[in-house]
Amino acid sequence: MKTTSTKKEARFELVEIPERFGPVEFVVDEAKTLSYAFAQGDHGSWYFGDSPFGGPVGHPLILANDLLFLFYEGYDGNTAQGLHTHERLRFHSPVHRGEQVTVTGAYTEKYERRGHGYVVLDAEARAGDGRLLVEHSGREIMRTVAGEVVGGGRSGGSSSGRRVHGEARADLPVTHRAAPGLQAGTPVAGPRRAFSQDQMMVFSWAGRGFANVHTSRERAAASGLDRTIVQAQQQTGLIVQAMTGFFGASWFTSGELDLRFVHPAFVDEALTVHGAVVGERDGRLELEVWTTKDDGVRTAIGWASAELAGITEGPADLLARG
Numbered sequence: 035m036k037t038t039s040t041k042k043e044a045r046f047e048l049v050e051i052p053e054r055f056g057p058v059e060f061v062v063d064e065a066k067t068l069s070y071a072f073a074q075g076d077h078g079s080w081y082f083g084d085s086p087f088g089g090p091v092g093h094p095l096i097l098a099n100d101l102l103f104l105f106y107e108g109y110d111g112n113t114a115q116g117l118h119t120h121e122r123l124r125f126h127s128p129v130h131r132g133e134q135v136t137v138t139g140a141y142t143e144k145y146e147r148r149g150h151g152y153v154v155l156d157a158e159a160r161a162g163d164g165r166l167l168v169e170h171s172g173r174e175i176m177r178t179v180a181g182e183v184v185g186g187g188r189s190g191g192s193s194s195g196r197r198v199h200g201e202a203r204a205d206l207p208v209t210h211r212a213a214p215g216l217q218a219g220t221p222v223a224g225p226r227r228a229f230s231q232d233q234m235m236v237f238s239w240a241g242r243g244f245a246n247v248h249t250s251r252e253r254a255a256a257s258g259l260d261r262t263i264v265q266a267q268q269q270t271g272l273i274v275q276a277m278t279g280f281f282g283a284s285w286f287t288s289g290e291l292d293l294r295f296v297h298p299a300f301v302d303e304a305l306t307v308h309g310a311v312v313g314e315r316d317g318r319l320e321l322e323v324w325t326t327k328d329d330g331v332r333t334a335i336g337w338a339s340a341e342l343a344g345i346t347e348g349p350a351d352l353l354a355r356g
Contacts, residue, residue: 044105044114046151046176049144055107055157056138058100062092062129070096073237074271075227078278078351086283086346091128094168094286095274097135098267099239101157101170104139111244115257118266118295119152120173123274125289126166134162139170150175198335200324202310209311212281212319212345216311222321224276224307229264231301237268264299269334273323276307277338281319284344288318293336304328309338317341 042048060066070093071077078093085091102118103111129135139157146152153176159167203219210223235241238248247254248265270293278285299305305325312320320339326332 041106041110042108044109044111044116044176046144046153048109049141049153049176051141051144053108053141054138055104055140056136058104058107058137059134060100061132061134062096063132066096067092067131069236070271073229073233073268074275075229075233076271076275078275085128087128087130087286090131091286092131093271093274094125094128094278094289095123095267095271096129097137097159097168098271099237100135100137101139101159101168102155102172102267103239104137104157105141105155111239112246114176114246116153116174116176118172118174120295121266121270121291121293122171123270123289123291124169125286126168127161128286129159129161129167135167136160136162152176198322198324198337200308200310200322200332200335202308210280212284212340212342214314214319214342216319218311218313220311222276222280222309222311222323224309224323224325225272226304226306227272228302228304229268229299231262234262234264234268234301237271238265259300262301264301264303264305266295266334269295269299269305269325272305273307273325273334273338276309276323277321277340280309280321281340281344282346284340284342284346287344288341289338290340291323291336291338293323293334295334297331297333299325299327299333305333312337314342317343319345 067081081093082090137159141153142156143154154173156171158169161167202221206220208221208223235249240249245253247257247263254262307325309321309323318339319342323338324332324335
């Protein structure tokens with residue numbers, strides 16, 4: 035996904051609906067696995083040795099930016115100043131080490147709200163044998179000044195009016211594993227981690243020549259920020275790590291995540307993942323999930339669920355950890 039001067043500037047008014055991108059093809063090799071593991075601080079043994087799926091598999095969100103940045107195929111990524119506001123993911127199958135992956139997608143919606151232009155990018159990744167790996171739907175404010183938006187906070191509700199309460203019951207023990215029969219409100223353990231600038235550079239593709247508010251202090255300053263901001267999808271990866279440890283193999287084949295990003299996280303700021311059991315429905319266990327800074331400010335909120343039938347005992351190093 036190389037940027038060239040012949041590509042369109044990433045401006046809201048230039049987006050066409052629908053506007054298709056891909057196919058983009060590549061191999062999920064050891065280098066990609068190592069890069070993601072470093073960027074996220076997630077070195078679970080299933081990614082480097084044996085797993086319930088036979089041999090090493092990629093992290094569930096290893097294709098995070100291949101899906102999110104798919105529009106770089108048609109737009110100059112160095113002109114992008116978007117702000118990710120909403121992420122939905124559905125996991126269907128793990129990707130095995132050495133497999134070829136094909137990513138396709140399209141801009142499917144654009145609209146204006148409160149003076150900002152929003153776009154929706156829907157994308158999917160498939161393995162070489164055609165099986166569906168993961169589906170992504172991302173919503174962002176396109177071509178904005180980040181400093182004018184971040185810090186204001188955004189709603190924790192969905193379009194259906196449903197809201198994340200973000201409260202676990204203090205009278206129930208914290209759980210590390212999904213299981214049938216967990217009481218509503220049961221607290222779920224999550225990792226605590228701060229992302230360094232080096233990790234953010236790797237995650238947000240600085241090595242591919244992209245300069246933005248995540249990888250460049252100069253770009254951050256030009257957007258009204260006093261330091262670089264953690265990519266929302268990197269926060270998502272921290273929640274996905276927690277859900278992988280909680281649900282085990284089931285997360286790779288049936289996990290669903292619906293997140294809204296409500297406050298910025300900056301370089302070297304510690305984030306902690308929290309969860310609370312909502313209940314069981316149609317054979318799935320659902321949680322509320324959210325991330326907080328050390329001062330209690332929430333940065334991402336939403337829901338996660340997976341099928342109870344596919345839950346396995348994972349290795350200890352895939353449990354939530356800091």
